[in-house]
Amino acid sequence: MTATRVTPATRPSEGAGATKTGPPVNVVGDAAQGAHRGVQARAIGVRIRAAREARGWTQTDLADRTGYTQATISRWEGGHRDITAIDLLRVADALGVTAADLLPKAHCAPEGITP
Structure with missing residues (x-):
């Protein structure tokens, strides 16, 4: 997986006149991973x-x-929309779990490294 830079983003739903800053960051991979990314988004x-x-x-x-x-x-849960790292953190916080709890186990830590 390629390293990606996470930039803060504000969503239009966060208030009147709010704009999105920075490109969304896909936490499940890059475009080269194609169909695999869809499987991870569903997971x-x-x-x-x-x-x-x-x-x-x-x-x-x-x-x-x-x-x-x-x-x-609904789109996230159905795997129809990729979730960004910031969005994943916000969802995890609301649910009272860690972001790692929401990721497929293969994405939690590189081999040989314990979280």
Whole structure:
């Protein structure tokens, strides 16, 4: 996986006149990984959904707690939209888990390194 620079981003849903700054950063890989990225996006989505449902929350509940729309939560959970590192951190914080808990285990730490 190629290293990517994470830049802060503000989402339009974060207030009137807010604009998005910096390109989105895909935490599941780069464009060269193609179909593999889609599989990883779905795996992250499954973990987000499981953590949300474990709390008895609806997608709207999670959206309210993160500032994203219900449609965005749905796209992430369905693997139809990549999630950025910043977005993943915000979702994990709202769910009371770590970002690593939401990533497929192969993405948590390089071989031989313990988190």
